[in-house]
Amino acid sequence: MSxxxxxxxxxxxxxxxxxxxxxxxxxxxATTACIPRYDVERLGCQYCGSPRHADIVLITGPLTARVKDxxxxxxxxIPEPKVTVAVGICPISGGIFRESYAVxxxxxxxxxxxxxxxxxxxxxxxxxxxxxxxxxxxxxxL
Amino acid sequence: xxxxRVLIRNLLAGxxxxxxxxxxxxxxxxxxxxxxxxxxxxxxxxxxxxVCIGGAIRFDNxxxxxxxxxxxxxxxxxxxxxxxxxxxxxxxxxDWHLSHAQEDKFKMVEHxxxxxxxxxxxxxxxxxxAPTAKAFAGYAPSAEEVESLRQCCPRCRRKQAAExxxxxxxxxPS
Amino acid sequence: xxxxxxxxxSVAIFPGGVFALGLGLGxxxxxxxxxxxxxxxxxxxxxQPFFDLxxxxxxxxxxxxxxxxxxxxxxxxxxxxxxxLAAALVPxxxxxxxxxxxxxxxxxxxLLVVPGMVLMLAGSASGSPFGAIGFSREMMLxxxxxxxxVLVLVTxxxxxxxxxxxxxxxxxxxxxHQQTHGAxxxxxxxxxxxxxxxxxxPANLGTIPFDTPEAETEVLDGPLLEYSGxxxxxxxxxxxxxxxxxxxxxxxxxxxxxPANPSALLVHLVKxxxxxxxxxxLRVSMGRMRVDQAFRFFFKWPLALAAASVTAAIxxx
Numbered sequence: 001m002s003x004x005x006x007x008x009x010x011x012x013x014x015x016x017x018x019x020x021x022x023x024x025x026x027x028x029x030a031t032t033a034c035i036p037r038y039d040v041e042r043l044g045c046q047y048c049g050s051p052r053h054a055d056i057v058l059i060t061g062p063l064t065a066r067v068k069d070x071x072x073x074x075x076x077x078i079p080e081p082k083v084t085v086a087v088g089i090c091p092i093s094g095g096i097f098r099e100s101y102a103v104x105x106x107x108x109x110x111x112x113x114x115x116x117x118x119x120x121x122x123x124x125x126x127x128x129x130x131x132x133x134x135x136x137x138x139x140x141x142l
Numbered sequence: 143x144x145x146x147r148v149l150i151r152n153l154l155a156g157x158x159x160x161x162x163x164x165x166x167x168x169x170x171x172x173x174x175x176x177x178x179x180x181x182x183x184x185x186x187x188x189x190x191x192x193v194c195i196g197g198a199i200r201f202d203n204x205x206x207x208x209x210x211x212x213x214x215x216x217x218x219x220x221x222x223x224x225x226x227x228x229x230x231x232x233x234x235x236x237d238w239h240l241s242h243a244q245e246d247k248f249k250m251v252e253h254x255x256x257x258x259x260x261x262x263x264x265x266x267x268x269x270x271x272a273p274t275a276k277a278f279a280g281y282a283p284s285a286e287e288v289e290s291l292r293q294c295c296p297r298c299r300r301k302q303a304a305e306x307x308x309x310x311x312x313x314x315p316s
Numbered sequence: 317x318x319x320x321x322x323x324x325x326s327v328a329i330f331p332g333g334v335f336a337l338g339l340g341l342g343x344x345x346x347x348x349x350x351x352x353x354x355x356x357x358x359x360x361x362x363x364q365p366f367f368d369l370x371x372x373x374x375x376x377x378x379x380x381x382x383x384x385x386x387x388x389x390x391x392x393x394x395x396x397x398x399x400x401l402a403a404a405l406v407p408x409x410x411x412x413x414x415x416x417x418x419x420x421x422x423x424x425x426x427l428l429v430v431p432g433m434v435l436m437l438a439g440s441a442s443g444s445p446f447g448a449i450g451f452s453r454e455m456m457l458x459x460x461x462x463x464x465x466v467l468v469l470v471t472x473x474x475x476x477x478x479x480x481x482x483x484x485x486x487x488x489x490x491x492x493h494q495q496t497h498g499a500x501x502x503x504x505x506x507x508x509x510x511x512x513x514x515x516x517x518p519a520n521l522g523t524i525p526f527d528t529p530e531a532e533t534e535v536l537d538g539p540l541l542e543y544s545g546x547x548x549x550x551x552x553x554x555x556x557x558x559x560x561x562x563x564x565x566x567x568x569x570x571x572x573x574x575p576a577n578p579s580a581l582l583v584h585l586v587k588x589x590x591x592x593x594x595x596x597x598l599r600v601s602m603g604r605m606r607v608d609q610a611f612r613f614f615f616k617w618p619l620a621l622a623a624a625s626v627t628a629a630i631x632x633x
Binding site: 036037038039042043089092093094095096098099108113114115116117118119120122123125126127128129130132133137 | 157158159160162163164167195196197213214215216217218219220238239240241242243244247250
Binding site for chain 1: 348352355357358359360366368370371374375376377378537540542543544545548
């Protein structure tokens with residue numbers, strides 16, 4: 001069983017959710033995945049288009065009021081086992097939009113978060129470090 | 143057929159991938175990373191707290207003194223606090239290895255304490271002044287005068303500074 | 317060895333089943349790695365598709381509420397089973413000739429249509445609008461590329477048929493004809509058919525420039541949107557097996573000469589590499605065609621080339 005678990009942990013698929021982000025962190029996520037300089041496929045990761053194929057969920061953005069229900073619904077559609085990574089300071093604490101009337105607060109009030117990557121936006125290498133930590137946590141949940 | 147030329151050149155040139163996380167990666171010299179606070183240089187002017195756009199800096203008055211708190215999970219790493227600090231008490235290092243598990247979310251802080259002191263003149267509690275403070279510059283006090291001013295509370299300090307200044311300007315025409 | 321046991325082994329172990337799945341996933345791993353190197357990236361490890369499949373077997377299979385549940389869950393095994401059977405139908409020169417009881421070229425063509433049908437039905441069974449878009453796109457693309465391949469198969473059958481104009485429907489006979497009379501790769505009558513087959517290959521394998529039904533950035537994986545876990549793993553296995561079947565078919569139709577000793581397997585694997593490399597280079601250097609552009613393309617050039625080949629084959633027999 002542990003061999004199967006080790007082999008399965010070498011193929012985590014990433015899925016991005018933009019919960020009202022300014023897109024800065026999303027640009028860095030695109031950088032991490034698509035640019036030859038910070039190739040994320042070395043870790044076996046692959047960006048998937050469908051939430052049902054996701055293993056590691058990367059959430060950016062403070063949870064704005066407009067998008068809250070949709071993000072919660074989307075998150076429920078992602079099959080277990082999954083690991084959530086909050087990328088940027090907005091999902092961790094609300095970031096610079098903390099006291100806004102349109103922001104529903106840190107994401108961990110609504111969803112279970114496993115890894116935080118602070119930064120505004122974080123460096124691609126910092127995001128890769130966070131993803132590597134998330135893979136470790138995911139391996140223990142398989 | 144230009145694309146074939148590009149493909150062959152790519153094959154021959156090899157991967158241009160940064161080796162992280164399997165190897166070392168470069169860190170720019172002026173990268174704005176983790177914030178470090180030096181309480182011995184701080185005069186608690188609170189300019190950093192005012193200018194912080196993420197609201198990450200907080201000063202609290204406690205019996206032990208004035209406590210400084212910076213929470214990295216709301217810090218945007220903009221560097222305004224370091225820019226505006228007149229004492230260079232807040233500086234930014236190049237440490238970007240800040241990703242952490244959810245349990246450590248509230249442990250990503252930078253603490254500092256400016257100790258409380260008792261005034262030598264009136265015995266009141268006040269927040270100690272930083273040894274490197276560039277204050278008191280207007281009327282050029284000597285080192286012992288600066289030291290005695292530093293050990294007073296703000297009210298006594300004003301009185302004593304006025305006395306020193308009066309003594310220095312005694313010989314000037316009125 | 318009793319015949320039924322030999323049939324079962326040929327479907328389950330070699331050349332179908334385990335061998336074909338391993339070969340298909342290995343080719344896919346090589347494809348991903350080479351594509352990455354062509355883009356100056358490092359790329360995933362060569363065994364990555366195996367890890368993907370193992371991981372998918374450990375994930376939960378979710379079934380959406382708006383889907384037709386029996387159809388939704390029955391489609392992946394049907395698709396994978398059809399390709400398992402098809403892999404046992406294509407002869408490997410020098411090593412394996414399929415038992416005539418399994419079927420001939422017609423059965424193979426029918427089985428090659430099944431994965432496309434399964435994807436289409438999966439798109440509509442999932443009950444999501446993206447699935448419906450994937451369904452219509454897959455249907456248009458299949459209509460486009462099935463006609464040239466039929467003509468190519470017919471051309472090969474006529475060319476390898478007996479002297480009095482009979483058409484042979486047995487891939488084994490086509491293979492033997494080429495082993496005695498020279499490969500079709502060097503036959504000028506078959507060159508337009510070769511080009512038509514080269515156009516059919518990326519469309520059937522679902523790679524750029526013809527991967528519109530499964531376009532990730534446009535329709536969020538189209539028909540496969542709602543699939544997860546073991547069902548998705550079966551779909552991935554189906555596409556890997558289909559790649560092996562179609563590449564083996566290409567070798568059998570155009571270049572099946574092989575030495576008579578056991579190194580024929582190695583020679584066959586080496587012959588697969590140029591086709592796989594061509595598909596990878598095409599995938600890396602082009603953009604995706606819109607579905608109407610792909611449709612019009614297939615009804616222009618590959619159809620014309622395949623028709624030219626058929627006419628030439630009929631006229632010169």
